[in-house]
Amino acid sequence: xxxxxxxxxxxxxxxxxxxxxxxxxxxxxxxxxxxxxxxxxxxxxxxxxxxxxxxxxxxxxxxxxxxxxxxxxxxxxxxxxxxxxxxxxxxxxxxxxxxxxxxxxxxxxxxxxxxxxxxxxxxxxxxxxxxxxxxxxxxxxxxxxxxxxxxxxxxxxxxxxxxxxxxxxxxxxxxxxxxxxxxxxxxxxxxxxxxxxxxxxxxxxxxxxxxxxxxxxxxxxxxxxxxxxxxxxxxxxxxxxxxxxxxxxxxxxxxxxxxxxxxxxxxxxxxxxxxxxxxxxxxxxxxxxxxxxxxxxxxxxxxxxxxxxxxxxxxxxxxxxxxxxxxxxxxxxxxxxxxx
Amino acid sequence: xxxxxxxxxxxxxxxxxxxxxxxxxxxxxxxxxxxxxxxxxxxxxxxxxxxxxxxxxxxxxxxxxxxxxxxxxxxxxxxxxxxxxxxxxxxxxxxxxxxxxxxxxxxxxxxxxxxxxxxxxxxxxxxxxxxxxxxxxxxxxxxxxxxxxxxxxxxxxxxxxxxxxxxxxxxxxxxxxxxxxxxxxxxxxxxxxxxxxxxxxxxxxxxxxxxxxxxxxxxxxxxxxxxxxxxxxxxxxxxxxxxxxxxxxxxxxxxxxxxxxxxxxxxxx
Numbered sequence: 134x135x136x137x138x139x140x141x142x143x144x145x146x147x148x149x150x151x152x153x154x155x156x157x158x159x160x161x162x163x164x165x166x167x168x169x170x171x172x173x174x175x176x177x178x179x180x181x182x183x184x185x186x187x188x189x190x191x192x193x194x195x196x197x198x199x200x201x202x203x204x205x206x207x208x209x210x211x212x213x214x215x216x217x218x219x220x221x222x223x224x225x226x227x228x229x230x231x232x233x234x235x236x237x238x239x240x241x242x243x244x245x246x247x248x249x250x251x252x253x254x255x256x257x258x259x260x261x262x263x264x265x266x267x268x269x270x271x272x273x274x275x276x277x278x279x280x281x282x283x284x285x286x287x288x289x290x291x292x293x294x295x296x297x298x299x300x301x302x303x304x305x306x307x308x309x310x311x312x313x314x315x316x317x318x319x320x321x322x323x324x325x326x327x328x329x330x331x332x333x334x335x336x337x338x339x340x341x342x343x344x345x346x347x348x349x350x351x352x353x354x355x356x357x358x359x360x361x362x363x364x365x366x367x368x369x370x371x372x373x374x375x376x377x378x379x380x381x382x383x384x385x386x387x388x389x390x391x392x393x394x395x396x397x398x399x400x401x402x403x404x405x406x407x408x409x410x411x412x413x414x415x416x417x418x419x420x421x422x423x424x425x426x427x428x429x430x431x432x433x434x435x436x437x438x439x440x441x442x443x444x445x446x447x448x449x450x451x452x453x454x455x456x457x458x459x460x461x462x463x464x465x466x467x468x469x470x471x472x473x
Numbered sequence: 474x475x476x477x478x479x480x481x482x483x484x485x486x487x488x489x490x491x492x493x494x495x496x497x498x499x500x501x502x503x504x505x506x507x508x509x510x511x512x513x514x515x516x517x518x519x520x521x522x523x524x525x526x527x528x529x530x531x532x533x534x535x536x537x538x539x540x541x542x543x544x545x546x547x548x549x550x551x552x553x554x555x556x557x558x559x560x561x562x563x564x565x566x567x568x569x570x571x572x573x574x575x576x577x578x579x580x581x582x583x584x585x586x587x588x589x590x591x592x593x594x595x596x597x598x599x600x601x602x603x604x605x606x607x608x609x610x611x612x613x614x615x616x617x618x619x620x621x622x623x624x625x626x627x628x629x630x631x632x633x634x635x636x637x638x639x640x641x642x643x644x645x646x647x648x649x650x651x652x653x654x655x656x657x658x659x660x661x662x663x664x665x666x667x668x669x670x671x672x673x674x675x676x677x678x679x680x681x682x683x684x685x686x687x688x689x690x691x692x693x694x695x696x697x698x699x700x701x702x703x704x705x706x707x708x709x710x711x712x713x714x715x716x717x718x719x720x721x722x723x724x725x726x727x728x729x730x731x732x733x734x735x736x737x738x739x740x741x742x
Contacts, residue, residue: 218576219737235735239476239579239580245577252574254574259494263494267487270487271579271585273480
């Protein structure tokens with residue numbers, strides 16, 4: 134049933150990444166509390182099964198940019214590690230570019246780029262340029278092509294300025310950019326990113342997002358695991374939400390908003406404090422109004438009331454200085470979906 | 474699409490060059506550690522030499538014979554260490570999850586792992602081994618204990634030794650995929666047996682000898698071939714058997730490594 138999407142004959146499969154009924158269970162020995170527990174653990178073989186990933190199925194078409202989100206310990210990294218050929222699934226099947234990363238790890242590795250934000254894949258004690266030379270050699274990229282690509286990466290990521298520094302001397306932001314360039318040096322058609330913006334400042338995040346957008350526009354399929362909801366909102370056409378190892382949602386950002394049914398919020402600042410005695414305009418329900426001196430905060434459901442209608446309703450209550458509408462925060466949405 | 478043999482060699486050379494460069498980055502450090510390692514190893518042997526001069530013989534082996542045994546084992550150990558250093562760090566890779574980075578490369582994991590750091594500083598030990606070997610060979614040739622083709626076979630001994638140590642270290646590292654903690658096991662399976670192989674195995678108690686002939690077949694590295702070459706007993710077949718044991722041990726250890734690799738659990742997050 135997996136094969137109907139993947140074509141192994143040339144031209145590249147339509148689905149860059151596929152997972153079918155994918156599960157990963159870890160067996161951990163249950164340790165008792167305290168010293169006696171630890172002792173008992175020596176000869177008791179009590180085991181506990183952790184279901185890190187449970188029956189996940191998805192397909193990612195070539196060229197898409199997918200955000201993979203969820204709280205800590207949801208199973209995001211475990212999934213990515215299975216896709217990258219690092220972990221063996223307990224059950225289920227994976228196809229990356231039509232091939233199994235478990236059975237053909239080396240071939241799949243040649244076609245994917247991987248960035249783990251938490252740790253570098255560069256040579257710690259060598260100048261950055263040497264790491265690129267090594268990676269080019271490992272992936273069989275001729276020096277001239279590697280250099281041309283590095284020049285292109287430099288234009289967006291600005292890696293040129295620290296090319297001769299030892300990797301250990303790079304700042305976190307520099308290292309992240311360097312790692313991204315390293316993961317793309319062999320021009321892989323599929324890119325797995327695990328928290329690539331973690332711990333970065335706003336400028337560094339922006340540089341990395343611009344770069345990812347450009348890479349994706351060039352046809353690279355990207356699966357982005359992140360905590361940063363801004364990443365997802367700005368980059369991903371599709372999101373997959375995972376919790377307790379299960380896929381809870383798979384669709385667009387707007388679709389997720391709708392599913393969670395979170396209201397939008399409008400803040401209206403009046404020039405003078407409007408009189409509270411005047412009755413509320415009738416907007417066939419669906420809104421709540423709070424007033425704090427000259428500021429009125431309206432919470433409303435976009436599917437029932439338009440923002441324009443609300444503004445119109447409040448216009449006759451005084452001179453409006455400023456209006457601000459904020460969409461529901463994705464973090465809030467995620468929380469709602471988890472609770473549901 | 475598997476890499477060709479030429480690609481292996483080419484890539485290995487690039488990686489080896491960088492390993493050297495990485496060390497050279499601290500040039501003085503590189504020279505000093507190489508020199509110190511050679512000197513400490515030489516000091517080790519001098520202590521043995523002093524004891525030997527005092528007692529003349531160890532279980533029927535005189536100083537020059539022990540020198541040959543010791544020098545060849547030391548050379549084998551040096552060869553092993555140049556390539557095998559990163560294998561001894563496997564615990565760190567498994568505990569930290571750094572093995573992830575090894576698995577995402579389009580090469581066999583062992584190749585990627587070993588190529589991460591080639592320890593050329595160990596060549597200092599090799600120089601010491603070479604000096605001690607030459608002293609032994611010189612005297613034994615003068616006596617007529619070594620002649621003609623036997624000299625040629627001597628070149629094979631450090632390679633067999635290196636192969637056996639490598640195999641044992643690889644099997645130990647592979648065990649890490651089940652045990653995670655392997656640092657202490659390594660002392661037991663590699664460090665101690667390598668040290669034991671510097672001297673005639675006949676001086677050790679039966680259980681230890683038994684182990685060095687079977688589970689950790691260090692005996693086939695230097696002891697058995699040298700014993701035959703010096704006319705101290707054993708069958709001529711041992712000269713053929715030794716490299717076969719080396720190759721077989723390597724093959725078995727690598728099978729274990731490949732099995733272990735699929736059990737890798739990485740770390741959380």
